[in-house]
Amino acid sequence: MKTRLYIRSLLRSLLPALILTISLNSCSKDDELEEDNSEVGNTPPANGTREELTKDSIFLYAKQVYLWNDALPSYEAFNPRRYTQSADPLDNYYSELFAITQYKTNPATSRPFEYVSASANYPKYSYITDEESNNPPRTATASVPTVSEVTLEGVGTDFGIALSAVGNQSSYQIYIRLVNPGSPAAKGSLNRGDVLTQINDHKLGSNFSIDQDVVDRAFDQSTIRLSGRKSNGATFTRSLTKQTYNSSPVYKDTVFTSGGKKIGYLAFARFANPSNALGPLNAVFRNLSAEGVQDLVVDLRYNGGGYVSTAEHLANLIAPSSLNGQVMFTEYYNQTMQKGEATILKNQPLLDASGRSQFQNGRLITYHDIDYSIAENTYRFRKEGSLNTVKNVVFIVTGNTASASELLINVLKPYLNVKIVGSTSYGKPVGFFPINIDKYDVYYSMFESRNAKGEGGYYQGFVPDASSADDVTRDFGDPREASLAAAVRYLTAGTLTASTQATAKIMGRNVPLSSSTIKDVSKDNSFKGMIEVPSRLKIK
Numbered sequence: 001m002k003t004r005l006y007i008r009s010l011l012r013s014l015l016p017a018l019i020l021t022i023s024l025n026s027c028s029k030d031d032e033l034e035e036d037n038s039e040v041g042n043t044p045p046a047n048g049t050r051e052e053l054t055k056d057s058i059f060l061y062a063k064q065v066y067l068w069n070d071a072l073p074s075y076e077a078f079n080p081r082r083y084t085q086s087a088d089p090l091d092n093y094y095s096e097l098f099a100i101t102q103y104k105t106n107p108a109t110s111r112p113f114e115y116v117s118a119s120a121n122y123p124k125y126s127y128i129t130d131e132e133s134n135n136p137p138r139t140a141t142a143s144v145p146t147v148s149e150v151t152l153e154g155v156g157t158d159f160g161i162a163l164s165a166v167g168n169q170s171s172y173q174i175y176i177r178l179v180n181p182g183s184p185a186a187k188g189s190l191n192r193g194d195v196l197t198q199i200n201d202h203k204l205g206s207n208f209s210i211d212q213d214v215v216d217r218a219f220d221q222s223t224i225r226l227s228g229r230k231s232n233g234a235t236f237t238r239s240l241t242k243q244t245y246n247s248s249p250v251y252k253d254t255v256f257t258s259g260g261k262k263i264g265y266l267a268f269a270r271f272a273n274p275s276n277a278l279g280p281l282n283a284v285f286r287n288l289s290a291e292g293v294q295d296l297v298v299d300l301r302y303n304g305g306g307y308v309s310t311a312e313h314l315a316n317l318i319a320p321s322s323l324n325g326q327v328m329f330t331e332y333y334n335q336t337m338q339k340g341e342a343t344i345l346k347n348q349p350l351l352d353a354s355g356r357s358q359f360q361n362g363r364l365i366t367y368h369d370i371d372y373s374i375a376e377n378t379y380r381f382r383k384e385g386s387l388n389t390v391k392n393v394v395f396i397v398t399g400n401t402a403s404a405s406e407l408l409i410n411v412l413k414p415y416l417n418v419k420i421v422g423s424t425s426y427g428k429p430v431g432f433f434p435i436n437i438d439k440y441d442v443y444y445s446m447f448e449s450r451n452a453k454g455e456g457g458y459y460q461g462f463v464p465d466a467s468s469a470d471d472v473t474r475d476f477g478d479p480r481e482a483s484l485a486a487a488v489r490y491l492t493a494g495t496l497t498a499s500t501q502a503t504a505k506i507m508g509r510n511v512p513l514s515s516s517t518i519k520d521v522s523k524d525n526s527f528k529g530m531i532e533v534p535s536r537l538k539i540k
Contacts, residue, residue, distance in 0.1 A: 042075045050438070051089050055080040057437045058096055058128075064342040066126075067430060067445045068104030068113060069334050093128055093440065094121075101126050101445070106459055113459060114445065125430055125445045125529075132439050150180050150247045150269070152306045152527055154276030159224060159240045160185040160247070163196065163215060163521040164472045167511050169208050174521055175472045178302060180269070182247040188238040191230070192251075193475045198227040208519075215521050231475070249277050251299070252476040253284040255291045259492030264293035264390075265484070267476040268314075270527065271306030271404040278313055282385060285317045289387040295491045297484060298408075299396040301422060301470055304528035305403025308431060308449075309536055315411050316384040318393060323381040327452040329411045330378040331431065331532070337372040337446070340540070345370075348435060350534050360539075367433075371540045377447070392417045394487040397462060398470055402426035403530040406462060407449050414452045419496060420464045421486045423515070427461035431530030433537075443529065466490070469513040471502050482513060 042063075044056045059080040063072055072078070078099075083092040101114035101123035109115070114123040150156040160183020165172045176194045179185045197204055202214045218224050227237045251267035266284055271277065288296070296318065305311075315328060336342050345368040349357045358365040371377075393416050395401075395409050406425055412418050430448050434441040450456035471482035479488055482502035490496045503510040511517055 044075055048081070051092070052081045054089070054093065054438050054440070055083060055096055058093060058442060059100065061344055061435050061437070061442065062097075062100045062444055064336050064344045065334070065435065065444055065446055066100065067334055067447060069336060071104040072100065073103070090128065090130055090440075097126055097128060097442070098122050108457075109460070123445075125428055126432075127443050129441045129443075130439060131441055152270060152272050152276075152531075154247050154249065154272050156180055156183055156245045156247045158242055159183065159219060160245070161190060161522075164470075165208060165211075165519045165521050166473060166513065166517060168517065171511075172205060172208065174204050174211065177472045177520070177522075178251065178269075180245075180247045181251065182245045184240040184243060184245070185238075188240055189236075190226070190238060191475050193231050193473055193478070194228055194236075196226055196228040200225050212521055219522065246276075248280045250280045250284060253287070254477045255288065255293060256477075256479060258479065258488050261295055261492055262291055262293045263488060263491055264288040264291065264296045265299065265477050266296070267299035267301075268303055270303055271308075271310040271314075273307055274310055274313070277307075277310045281310075281314060281317060285385045285387050289385060289389075292389060293387075294389045295392045295394075296390050297394045297396065297487045297491070299476060299484070300401045300405040300408075301396050301398040301483070302400045303402075303405040304400060304426070305405055305407075305428065305530050306527060307531050307533065308404060308407065309533060311404040311408045311411075311530075312379060313384055315408055316382055317387065318390055318412065319381050319383065319415065320388045320390070321383040322388075323415055324383055326381050326415070328379045328381050329407065329449050329451050330374060331447040331449055332374060332456075333372040333377070333447045338374065340368075340372070342372075343368060350537070350539075353533075353535055365539065367537075369539050370537045376538045390416065392419075392491055394419045394421060394490060396420075396468075396483045396487060397422040397425045397464065399423060399426055399461070401462075402528040403428040403431070406458060407530060409462060410449070410451045410455060410458070413455070419466070419487075419490055420462055421466045421468050421490075422464050422470065422483050423467060424463050425458075425461040426528060427459045428528060428530065429456045429458050431532055433532045433534070443531075447532075449530070466496050469502055469515070470518060471513055472518060473502075473513070 044060070048056065059075060059078055063069055066072065080096055083096045085095065086092050098121055102112045104113050105111065106113045114125050116122065116124045149158055160180035162177045163174055164177040165174050167173060174196045176190055176192055176196065178192055179190050199214055199218050204211050223239065223241045225237065225239045227235070229235045249269045249272045251269050253266045255262055255264050257263070312328065346366050348367040350365045350367055350369065352358050393412060395418070397405070397420055402425065406428060409418065409420065430445040432443045432446040434443055448456055466486045468483040468486045474481040477484070479485060502513040
């Protein structure tokens with residue numbers, strides 16, 4: 001993250017000595033690593049290589065800040081330095097982090113809270129980034145080519161599209177699943193729902209494995225030529241060149257009338273940082289207010305989360321002013337954090353919005369100075385904007401809907417008539433802030449969020465009230481799109497059932513749209529997380 005860069009430049013010359021200091025100090029008797037600091041085997045070796053000391057620090061921080069730290073063994077029993085199987089240090093750090101996250105079992109599933117799958121060797125929530133190389137976190141879909149990526153700062157460096165195939169292995173068409181605003185694809189007037197028939201000189205649609213390989217290789221290049229047809233039947237050919245671009249998190253917004261009701265629609269890509277997200281969101285809601293909408297559809301089908309503050313802002317835009325002062329949500333940290341006993345955080349300077357160190361009476365302020373109590377981490381509604389007429393909200397979700405997106409849904413449930421259509425969401429009720437260790441930022445699961453009724457724990461995701469396919473054959477905001485059609489049916493007729501089976505004409509025949517007939521050809525490498533920022537944390 002950008003906010004880590006300033007302090008990292010100051011600390012670079014002190015490594016690896018700093019890591020050694022952290023490892024030694026964090027396990028001294030004075031620091032009280034746990035309530036019972038008499039536990040045998042919690043002192044690491046005094047010396048080690050830079051990588052060994054980094055492994056020590058990854059574990060020692062987890063012992064104090066990880067949400068489920070109560071399940072972790074002693075340093076000696078865990079032995080963080082044993083992770084040496086790879087020549088790449090980051091792979092070894094990931095192996096260690098994975099092991100840390102597999103100790104605590106979710107009683108609802110009898111599996112670890114951060115379990116992904118039997119074959120996965122990375123956690124579901126926690127991750128590490130190498131801030132020098134800006135590597136993406138490992139994900140459950142890492143084997144699918146990544147061709148679309150926009151950061152939480154709203155910066156893209158790609159062509160700006162992601163693709164899906166509709167049909168079966170021998171009879172299918174490839175559709176554009178999404179287009180990032182401001183991207184080369186957007187500037188080329190490409191839209192979700194456009195059919196691609198050719199990439200460069202390769203014709204698509206006859207062999208899925210070959211086509212996926214072609215997509216992978218083609219989108220790895222700096223230029224590409226795409227041919228296809230629009231929804232109105234017009235053919236097109238576009239040559240795109242990768243470039244750095246600024247992208248709004250709003251895919252699309254519109255207001256339409258159905259059944260005598262004005263329905264507002266917002267397709268939101270990510271909970272980007274406030275400087276990127278708040279302007280576009282405020283503009284959308286000014287229009288919704290001017291139109292006097294009472295019903296709202298929020299499309300979060302590809303939204304993996306982002307900043308808690310942006311989710312809070314969107315909740316305040318949707319909620320009426322009558323909710324001012326009511327509890328929105330509470331963040332619950334582990335007992336070590338709540339009691340102020342996470343002394344290892346003294347090694348993490350609390351930076352301001354510009355990435356600079358902060359001082360109080362000449363003393364450096366650190367994350368140890370933050371109050372992690374329940375009372376000081378309870379957030380309340382504070383109305384934003386002038387829209388006060390929303391009574392019903394329908395959210396469109398998929399398995400890519402995670403974290404801050406799920407937070408938004410959860411906080412509105414106690415107060416508004418909230419319904420969900422689509423498919424089961426990702427399931428991530430936990431959040432974090434970055435811990436800097438050497439040149440890495442480690443994002444441990446640190447807190448669980450719960451709404452005003454104390455509801456949280458949706459680790460298996462939100463199950464939709466009405467199941468519906470992600471109809472990639474139609475653009476965002478098209479009332480005929482399967483999920484939006486299901487939402488509109490509820491808002492206008494009160495019927496909450498799956499939409500009439502949507503179909504697409506593939507090779508002259510109608511193909512039902514379902515999870516078995518829609519397959520990603522490329523993966524939008526969307527961030528899945530819920531980030532707290534220093535400016536929101538309260539100093540003791």
